[in-house]
Amino acid sequence: MNATVEFYPPLSRFVCVWALMVMLMTTGQLFADPDQLATLRKGSISEEADPPRMMTAENKDIKRKRNYPMQPPIIPHKIEHYTVNLNANKCLTCHSRRHTGDSQAPMVSVTHYMDRDGNFLAEVSPRRYFCNQCHVPQVDTNPLVVNDFKDVDTLLKSQ
Numbered sequence: 001m002n003a004t005v006e007f008y009p010p011l012s013r014f015v016c017v018w019a020l021m022v023m024l025m026t027t028g029q030l031f032a033d034p035d036q037l038a039t040l041r042k043g044s045i046s047e048e049a050d051p052p053r054m055m056t057a058e059n060k061d062i063k064r065k066r067n068y069p070m071q072p073p074i075i076p077h078k079i080e081h082y083t084v085n086l087n088a089n090k091c092l093t094c095h096s097r098r099h100t101g102d103s104q105a106p107m108v109s110v111t112h113y114m115d116r117d118g119n120f121l122a123e124v125s126p127r128r129y130f131c132n133q134c135h136v137p138q139v140d141t142n143p144l145v146v147n148d149f150k151d152v153d154t155l156l157k158s159q
């Protein structure tokens with residue numbers, strides 16, 4: 001197989017890229033009318049609208065069902081002012097193995113003590129340190145966008 005590969009000389013390549021940029025910029029200007037853009041902020045992007053009120057997080061202390069076995073459980077309590085940074089982790093003062101005796105909170109599961117090679121560590125693994133990467137509190141409100149997520153039970157039933 002002898003395929004011939006044609007290389008554009010540098011100058012014409014530059015002209016092509018330049019023409020493409022001009023095209024993109026002009027079409028952008030033609031179509032991007034700020035009032036027409038459907039944004040989640042529900043208003044023109046050229047105006048500074050009053051932000052919606054902050055919602056109060058659910059604080060019922062009732063665990064929710066998980067939608068599939070590996071789902072990080074959602075947080076059934078408020079986490080306002082719970083600092084998680086280099087020096088402090090408020091979550092671990094209740095949820096780490098060492099503190100569950102006093103706090104009666106569920107212990108972070110053993111996966112939180114595993115490194116990426118599956119070795120068990122004595123302390124919570126750095127990759128599980130920033131809890132809010134995976135766990136989030138909930139608010140009682142309408143979803144901002146349509147969501148057609150199906151939980152694993154619905155999928156099993158539909159088979």
Ligand code: HEC
Nearest residue numbers: 061063073074075076077079082090091094104105131135
């Ligand atoms: C003062 C103690 C305390 C602190 C601090 C705390 N929790 Fe909790 N957490 C609990 C208790 C107790 C429960 C059991 C349900 C309940 O009572 O709310 C719980 C439940 C949970 C659950 C649900 C577990 C499941 O199986 O459904 C998650 C997830 C969780 N917490 C994450 C966090 C994260 C993330 C933070 C930090 C931002 C945090 N918690 C800080 C005490 C605490």
Ligand code: HEC
Nearest residue numbers: 070071072091095106107108109111128129130131133134
């Ligand atoms: C990378 C994502 C991730 C991070 C970061 C993370 N978790 Fe989890 N967590 C999970 C997943 C996934 C589960 C459910 C499966 C499992 O147990 O591994 C879980 C389970 C839990 C549970 C329920 C344990 C049980 O046995 O019922 C608690 C409590 C919890 N996490 C708390 C925390 C706290 C506190 C932190 C921060 C120190 C944290 N998690 C950080 C993903 C994460």
